[in-house]
């Protein structure tokens with residue numbers, strides 16, 4: 266058992282806790298990919314924005330990618346770097362500020378490019394986000410290239426030659442994907458857009474690369490990127506979100522009540538799936554918890570909001586858990602606290618950092634003021 270889990274009783278509850286050792290393990294994998302493939306890796310803040318980790322992250326990977334002005338500002342302030350910006354849409358009021366703090370900026374549509382092209386300046390590298398209309402992602406909600414997708418310019422709408430202001434191409438096609446999936450999508454991209462790649466000096470291959478997942482073929486990834494770089498004489502960027510925080514921390518919670526109703530026994534938590542782990546309901550998926558059994562008494566874990574669907578079924582325990590028992594959700598560092606809400610005003614889990622030598626450090630505790638001033 267890790268040092269963090271041995272000390273779980275001393276950690277404020279509820280709390281998202283990142284384990285620095287596990288985070289650095291991911292960073293080392295990503296750095297090796299940068300070193301061996303020659304690509305640059307950017308953290309997609311939409312997936313992981315715990316900025317306490319940004320200075321450490323900067324020792325391993327090259328920067329950050331922003332999907333909004335707020336994220337771009339956070340990259341500037343906390344990484345000390347200009348952002349790679351790839352917004353679904355830039356707005357008139359924000360565009361100049363985004364440009365000032367970005368080194369690279371991708372347009373999601375031709376109409377966005379046309380709208381802002383008079384404002385472009387020489388210090389930013391611009392790209393078209395391209396939709397190859399091909400992806401191995403079977404789950405439609407997470408497929409950026411699903412039919413009718415609002416993301417990226419399709420083949421039929423792209424000009425034969427890149428406008429003089431555009432030096433790059435941006436593709437985001439993957440989700441929790443393997444190196445082989447990237448290989449497949451690149452074949453399609455080359456067939457459709459090879460002539461544009463010849464004209465570009467940089468390409469961003471988006472996120473969805475599950476690089477830090479055990480079993481991911483990093484060797485194949487490095488080979489693919491290296492040969493792509495050489496073939497097109499092009500700089501390659503990857504912008505994973507999930508792979509940054511994958512398996513690096515927990516949501517520590519506890520049971521506040523146990524309710525039996527007919528066939529169902531629900532342990533009510535001091536956290537909510539809807540407000541704190543929304544992907545469990547959106548996707549949906551059943552998160553893993555520490556000490557879960559494959560067989561035993563089946564319990565539903567219920568969130569503490571009024572939303573009827575705020576529960577996940579099928580957790581197995583040796584016996585019905587008791588009020589006060591601690592439940593530790595695994596792998597809760599990506600797409601969790603970047604998506605949380607104050608729905609029902611329920612207590613927002615604290616944010617904390619665990620280091621095996623120095624122990625627990627509280628980064629942020631949320632209080633009534635945080636709740637109140639989101640509302641007016």
Ligand SMILES: Cc1ncc(COP(=O)(O)O)c(C=O)c1O
Nearest residue numbers: 309312437471472473505506507
């Ligand atoms: C444009 C873009 N880049 C990068 C990412 C990060 O993807 P992931 O967290 O799956 O690696 C996303 C996720 O939605 C995205 O839309």
